[in-house]
Amino acid sequence: MTELREDLLGLSDFAWERLRTRVEGLTDEEFSWEPMPGCWSIRDGKADGDALPPDPPPFTTISWRLNHLMDVLQAERTATWFGHQPLPDDGLPTTRTTAAAAIEGLDHAYAVWRRRLAALSQDDLDRPMGELAGRYGKDSGNTFALHILDELIHHGAEVGVVRDLYRGQQSEDPSVTALLNGDRPADLDRVRTERPSLVAEAAAAKRWDAVPPLLALGFAIDARSALGRTAVQLAAGSGELETLKLLVEAGADLTAEDPAFHATPLGWARYFDQPDAAAYLLEKGAR
CATH class of the missing domain: 1.25.40.20 (Ankyrin repeat-containing domain)
Incomplete structure (x- = not known):
């Protein structure tokens, strides 16, 4: 029988490869393209945001989405909430302001996340995460792993859609x-x-x-x-x-x-x- 961790790794790699393919050739113009007024993006080296965002939330650019994904995948909690500790080389995500830098950062963030996921035992996935996870303390490690994968999948899909929209706005040479x-x-x-x-x-x-x-x-x-x-x-x-x-x-x-x-x-x-x-x-x- 396939272990749960192997299923999670398989889904994670599938979603990652799809996203990684979709950002090949990304230009700085696409990276920062705002298809409508009021978009959240990366400005002056910082991501737009608010603890209490507008309702409905603003449309977000590819630059915002990729930086957010780096934050999600590489955050300390993707180690500590499972009862593990980050490695010294993991580092913390930094805001990337160009397409090339964002893709480089995304590659690193995914490598960190994948290594952490691969290191989990069945017990890590089964047990409640505890006090460190705050209001999610009663949830299992598996629930949290699935949440991270949901972030990877849905933000990756959004990036692909924005690239499609951008391409549709361009006149063919x-x-x-x-x-x-x-x-x-x-x-x-x-x-x-x-x-x-x-x-x-x-x-x-x-x-x-x-x-x-x-x-x-x-x-x-x-x-x-x-x-x-x-x-x-x-x-x-x-x-x-x-x-x-x-x-x-x-x-x-x-x-x-x-x-x-x-x-x-x-x-x-x-x-x-x-x-x-x-x-x-x-x-x-x-x-």
Whole structure:
């Protein structure tokens, strides 16, 4: 029987990998974007907040949410309320004011939380947390662990939604639109530099017709989409045999794994029940 701790770790890692993928490529502009007046954000190195927030609470920016998640995961209580002590290297979360710094801080905070969670015994999870947890003292360690996971899951989902909203407000680069339509823009070199993952983006949007000309124009074959998927994984999972063959013959990496499920292109073909794609990949030595 799987121990409760292993189930908690599995759920935690799943939610973390989803969030970590969703913040790849986050820009400072997105990080601080306020889609409506009155947002809570990070200002002058501090997070907006109030012990008694407005009702309903203000909309919060990605910067606010990521800093809040660092606070939740790395707080001393995620050790002490379970009856453990923080390690000297754990440190305390500090406010991060740029996207890159926030992602770095988030990586550290999650590593701290995961190590603490992995160190728990069944007794740590079963027993009431006691006086140190204040009004939650009668609750079990398992209840508290689930609360932390709920914070990770729902704030991670909110970050993803805000990124979607931000993307929806942006106009597509006319040169990218031209490339997806099979035309060659005058500023091709710029687009290749700024959007190296355009082959994967085209595959993710199921614009299979755009893949051959993009490859011919030198766009990276193994670059990844926003969710960390390569074009060959997407072609295999979609059963797009003609595109799949083109990508394989052009040297696509058949060992590449996606960040969420750690599946190779062959794994994608099998999971999405694409027998022809799977047979072709096996013929090419994929594993």
